[in-house]
Amino acid sequence: MSPALEAEAVSVRAGASMLLDRVTFTVMPGETVAIVGPNGAGKSTLLRVLSGEIAPSAGAVRLKGREPRSCRPAALASKRAVLSQHVAVAFPFSVADVVRMGAGDRRGSALDALVDAALVEVDLDSMRDRIIGTLSGGEQQRAHLARVLVQLACGEADHGPGVLMLDEPTSNLDLCHQLDLLAIVGRRNERGTTVLAVVHDLNLATLVGRRILALDHGRLAGDGPAGAIVTDDMLGRVFGVGDAVNRVPPGPFVLPQLAKRLDRG
Amino acid sequence: MSGMAVSPARTWQAWRRSGAGDAALAVALLAGLAVVAAVAASVGAAGIPLARLPAALGLWSSSADPSVLARDELVLWSIRLPRIAAAGIIGALLAAGGAIMQGLFRNPLADPALVGVSGGGALAAAATIVAGDRIVAGWTPPFEILPLAAFLGSLATTWILYRIATRENRTSIAIFLLGGLAIAALASAGVGLLVFIADDRQLRDVTFWMLGSLGGATWSKIAVLAPFPVALCLLIPFIVRGLDLMALGEAEAFHAGMDTERLKRLSIVLVSAMAGAAVSFAGVIGFVGIIVPHLLRLMIGPGHVRLLPASACLGAIVLLVADTCARTLAAPAEVPIGILTAVAGAPFFLALLLRQRSLAGL
Numbered sequence: 017m018s019p020a021l022e023a024e025a026v027s028v029r030a031g032a033s034m035l036l037d038r039v040t041f042t043v044m045p046g047e048t049v050a051i052v053g054p055n056g057a058g059k060s061t062l063l064r065v066l067s068g069e070i071a072p073s074a075g076a077v078r079l080k081g082r083e084p085r086s087c088r089p090a091a092l093a094s095k096r097a098v099l100s101q102h103v104a105v106a107f108p109f110s111v112a113d114v115v116r117m118g119a120g121d122r123r124g125s126a127l128d129a130l131v132d133a134a135l136v137e138v139d140l141d142s143m144r145d146r147i148i149g150t151l152s153g154g155e156q157q158r159a160h161l162a163r164v165l166v167q168l169a170c171g172e173a174d175h176g177p178g179v180l181m182l183d184e185p186t187s188n189l190d191l192c193h194q195l196d197l198l199a200i201v202g203r204r205n206e207r208g209t210t211v212l213a214v215v216h217d218l219n220l221a222t223l224v225g226r227r228i229l230a231l232d233h234g235r236l237a238g239d240g241p242a243g244a245i246v247t248d249d250m251l252g253r254v255f256g257v258g259d260a261v262n263r264v265p266p267g268p269f270v271l272p273q274l275a276k277r278l279d280r281g
Numbered sequence: 282m283s284g285m286a287v288s289p290a291r292t293w294q295a296w297r298r299s300g301a302g303d304a305a306l307a308v309a310l311l312a313g314l315a316v317v318a319a320v321a322a323s324v325g326a327a328g329i330p331l332a333r334l335p336a337a338l339g340l341w342s343s344s345a346d347p348s349v350l351a352r353d354e355l356v357l358w359s360i361r362l363p364r365i366a367a368a369g370i371i372g373a374l375l376a377a378g379g380a381i382m383q384g385l386f387r388n389p390l391a392d393p394a395l396v397g398v399s400g401g402g403a404l405a406a407a408a409t410i411v412a413g414d415r416i417v418a419g420w421t422p423p424f425e426i427l428p429l430a431a432f433l434g435s436l437a438t439t440w441i442l443y444r445i446a447t448r449e450n451r452t453s454i455a456i457f458l459l460g461g462l463a464i465a466a467l468a469s470a471g472v473g474l475l476v477f478i479a480d481d482r483q484l485r486d487v488t489f490w491m492l493g494s495l496g497g498a499t500w501s502k503i504a505v506l507a508p509f510p511v512a513l514c515l516l517i518p519f520i521v522r523g524l525d526l527m528a529l530g531e532a533e534a535f536h537a538g539m540d541t542e543r544l545k546r547l548s549i550v551l552v553s554a555m556a557g558a559a560v561s562f563a564g565v566i567g568f569v570g571i572i573v574p575h576l577l578r579l580m581i582g583p584g585h586v587r588l589l590p591a592s593a594c595l596g597a598i599v600l601l602v603a604d605t606c607a608r609t610l611a612a613p614a615e616v617p618i619g620i621l622t623a624v625a626g627a628p629f630f631l632a633l634l635l636r637q638r639s640l641a642g643l
Contacts, residue, residue, distance in 0.1 A: 069532055093538025100536070106387035106528040107583035117526055120538050167537060 018081055020045040020179055020210040021066060026075035028061050028234075035061040037234040038075065045177060048201070048211040050225025052218060052245075054255050057231040059214040060101065063183050066212065067098045079179065090120065094171035096179040099164045101187060103156070105148045111135070111159045112144040118166030130169055134162035137200055139193065153188040161185065161197070168209065177208030184214055198223055218270045222246055230254050242267055252278055306581060310594040314369070317598050321365050321605040326612060327356045367498035368604040369597035370506050371559045372569060376596020377513055377589050378555035379570020380577075384524035384585055385548045386446075386457055389575055390633065393556035394567035396442060396461025398435050400468030402553075402560040405434025407475045410486045425505050432557030438464055439553045443545070495563055495604050496615060502562065509558040513593065516551055520544060521585040528583070566619045568626020569596055569603075575633060 021043040028036040036058045043049055051059050064070045065077055068084025077084060080095055087095070097118070105114060115131050135141045138158040143151065148159055164180070171178045180201070186194045201211050201224060215221040221228055222242040230238035230245055232254045238245045246268040248261045260275030261268050323331050335341055337353035375393070382391045382398075393399045409430040442464060446457035472487075479487055523544035526534035535541050559566065573596045574588060581587050600618075603625070607618040 064532075067536060069535060089535055089540045090538040093536065098536040100530075100533060103529055103533055106530075107384075107389070107578065109525075109528060109583055113525075113582070113584065114529070117529065117537060121522065163537075 017045060019043060019078070020047070020080060021212065022076075022078040023062075023066065024076040024078075026062075026065055026072045026077055028058070028065060028070065029073040034234050036065065036072070039231075039234070039236045040075075041229060041236060041239055043210060043212065045210050046205065046208050047227060048205050048225045049213070049227045049229060050221035050242075051212065051214045051229045051231060052216075052221045052254075053231035053237070057254075058234040059231055060183055061234075062231065063098070063181055063212070063214055067096060067181050068092050069098075093120065093167060094175050094178070096181060097164045097168040097171065098181045099161055099183060099185055101183045103160050105156075108147045108149060110145050111140055111148050111151070114148050114159055115144075115162045115166055118163040118168075119170050120167075122170060127166075127170075130166055131162075134165045134169075137165065137196075138162045139196060154190060154193060157185070157188045158193060161200070165200070165204075168204070172207075172209070177210065179210045179212065180204055182211070182213040184216055186220055187216065194220065218246055218251075222267050222269070246270065302581075303587065306587065306591060307594075310591060310598070314594060314598050314601075317601045317605075318365050318369070321368070321601050322357060322361045324605060324609055325356075325361065327352070329353050329357060329361075363498040363500050363503055364495050364604065365601060366503050367495050367506065367562060368601045370503070370510050371495070371563050371566070372596040372598070372600025372603075373510055373593035374513070374555040374559045374596075375566060375569040375600065376573035376592040377517075378552050378559070379596075380574035380585070380588055380592040381520065381524065381548050381555075382552045382570070383574060384527055385545065385552070387527060387530070388457065389578070390458065390571065390630070391461075392567065392570040393435070393552060394565050394570065395465070396458065397464030397466075397468050398438050398442070398461075398553065398556045399560045399565045399567075400465045400472075401438025402431035402435035402557040403565050404468040404471040404475075405437075405557075406431040406561050407472045407487050408434075411475045411479050411483045428505060428509075428558045428561040430557075431561035432554050435557040435560070436550065436553035438468065439549050443549065495618060496608070498562075506558055506562060509555060510593070513551065513555065516547065517589050520548055520551070521589060524548070524585040524589075525583075564617075564619060566600070566622050568622050568630060569599055571633070572626050572629050573599055 019042045023039050023041050025038045025040050026036055027034060027038055039058075039062065051062060053059050061070075065072050066079065066084070068077075068079065068087065071085050079087075079092070084092055084096075109117075112131060112135070115134055116127070118134075119127050119130070132141070135144050138161050140155065140158055140162060143155065143159075148156055151159065168178055168180055182201075185197055189197060198220075201213070205211055211224070213221075213224045215224050226241060228238070228240065228242050228245040229236060230250060237254050238250050246261055248258060251257050251260050251270070256278045257275050258278045260270045260272065262271050262274070263269075319331060319334060323329050323334060329337055333349070333353055334357075336350060337357045339354075379392050382393055382396075383389050385391075406427045409426060413426075442457065442460055445460040476484060476487055523534065523539045523541070526537050526539045527541070527544070529537070531541050534544075574592045577588055577591050577595060581591060600622075603618055603621045607616045607621050610616055
């Protein structure tokens, strides 16, 4: 089976600073991967390179075996769908209009059903005719999630299981809708979708990804199952925080109440 | 409560899904255009009552006095109709150009006249008049050259503006508007400088052209203008979906499968051609490009597949009304049409700004 995603010594340079420094890893189809790391570690940059939005300064990225920058944007959109952290819609489009934008040029009753299902899945069915700009931050985030789910479904209908890339998908969500998001991601993964999510919250990261990539200063500092990555040792090295990890089945969790800041010199 | 606001386009949306909404909108706009054009053909220094209009148009024979009919026909075909065609075409170009630019820059306040794109075209056209006369003494550039020069000037300004306002795929709205302001001021200073160094003859040409009256409309000039709306119609299908996606931001549009570079190139060339064509004929006419798309967004929603054709149609109506007012309000003198659109448009623009301010919670 060929990998869904490959990063081969990927570096991204902006002026004098290295945003990503020789990052190498492979993601197999159907994996769920959470990317964690402190602010400015290069998480979002990694997602931008993997999605084809920017080209690496050095190294190579392959999405389903092809360099994303060599694909036409439309072809790329049918292989992977990306949910960005902040999306502001410029004109008064309705929620349903925005969700429909995920479908490209497709029209028809099958698409209407797809849009309806996505709106129900993100719990926005009752707000479908509202102007998206009048919604709360969390509601807007859910609307864009629905749009991305429509794009993913359209691509998967044509090309089989795709890759879902999420950048801080829970940043504005309340607890209830965080759980919804986990369920949505889980359902996609059961159908074979590869999931890659930048997650700020370490506890959520262990729930989103069976595998965790830890980034620090643009370098890959850890790569493995949650139990091997969310450890006091790793948190000390990457985040500068000690005594934070507690272990209660089913896995490790981080308790900020008991954690202390480490002086890393 | 703004949080409870329901889409003003809600009823339209439900209706248009049946397909009847689009047809009704098209019929309403075209009927409006026909009515306004008929009134514009009728009123003026030599009035042609509406009852005599069909005969003068040659639609059916008339029992009226042949000399009256001949006079009507002359006025209608050599003066009124070319002017109506020019106003309609230029109004359509200005409004659709505004709508495209607003979609491209994700900003409802973008207007080719406001941000110097028309000004750049005006500068290029004025420079052509003055420099052309300097290079070949006594040579007045033929009208056909001015749209080309204005197009190139508009293209250059749009490109510069885009480069100034965009960095790492993100377009800053504040820098875009302020940069546009600076470019508009610079272009206006350039035109002023050309007026300053021009000799009497060149000055007459430049001034005549800068006043931007539609009074000089002839069928041969219409023939020069005609390819622009045709190009607009042909290219609209290629940009409407991309402009919708651009509302999400450039990165999102790319993620959703849009070739954003191609969209930007196509839109910039199109807007520049449209603004250049309009400015080369009628000088800088502001605000039509802001008001018309904005009103339509409130009525039919922001989707560009409807917004662009509807803007073209309503733009034609608005400029036709403005031009008819321009030549009748102070008859026999003509009020410059740019003054009329500014008087009507500037308060509207301010109201729009205030509304945006309240939306932003300021």
